[in-house]
Amino acid sequence: MASSIGLSSWKLALIDPMTNLVIPTEKGGLPTTDSKYNGVFIANLLTSRGATTANLSGMDGAIQKIYGSDAVADVSVGNPEPTVALAANSLPHEVQALVQGLTKISESGSYRKQAGSRLPYVALMTDSHDWDGNRIHFGFFMGVMALANANQATNNNQQQRATDSYTYTAIASDAGDPYEVLWEAENGYDYDKFAHHIFPQTAADVIQPSDQAEGSHPVANVKPDAGVGGTGNK
Known part of the structure; x- marks a missing residue:
């Protein structure tokens, strides 16, 4: 995978x-930052004094090794369980309240x-770039965001600043897929x-279940060595 440099932004939508x-902004979704994508909020310099982290x-x-005949005979690969440590210098409080599923109290503001409340479902995209300046985007179809910390400390001869930090935990979409990645160095890419796909605005945008994604390469059926005098792969 191409190395990534920097972090320009990350994007969220309920x-x-x-x-x-x-969920559109006018129906309780996040504030819209780009008019092309209703309900999608972009954490960047303009909105949040800069995105700082997307780990x-x-x-x-x-990967679990499977042994046989005193050797590693195979491996079992579990399902991906992506998490993303997110942070921004100053995420708007309205956005934080929405992604945490907080309830506004009208008399106090x-x-x-609330006890027992569920976290809203959130889609996420991170934006970086490679050595040649081509952008790299990781997109997660659905997940939840939990407040990682809310540190507060006294100032001394320097201001003590804390970022707004969250842990995003991805869950599988209805198609069973947890994430998608776009390298803009790829010929014919379409951002x-x-x-x-990540922020579907209409039913036609929602990814559908498929046995195998277009362009993927299944592992060939390779026969193991039959042992001493075996014929190997034929």
Whole structure:
């Protein structure tokens, strides 16, 4: 995989679990940053004083060795369990309240975390670039965001600043897929189609189950060595 340099932004949208579509701003979704994508909020310099972190982990499943005849005979690969550590310098409080599923208290203007409340479903895209300046996008169809920390500390001779930090935990879409990645170094790439996969605005944008994605390469059926005097791969 091409190395990534920097972090230009990350994008969020609330997802309706009944339709798998982005919830529009006017129906309780996140503030719209780009008019082409209703309900999609972009954490960048303009909106959040800069996105600072998007650390991705668990992108492939855990590998378990399977032994036989005193050797590693095969491996079992689990399902991917992606998580993303997200942070921005100053994420708007309205966005934080929505992704946490907080309830606004009208008489005080405060937001309450209610016992037993469920976290809203969120789609996520991260934006970086490679050595040659080509952008790299990781997109997660559905997941939840949990407040990682809310550190507060006294100032001294320097300001003590804390970023707004969240942990995003991806879950599988209805198609069974946890994420999609777009390298703009790829010939014929189409960012808009990719973005509509991650942030579907209409039913036609929602990815559908398939036995095998177009362009994938299944592992060939390779026969193991038959042993001493064996014929090997034939």
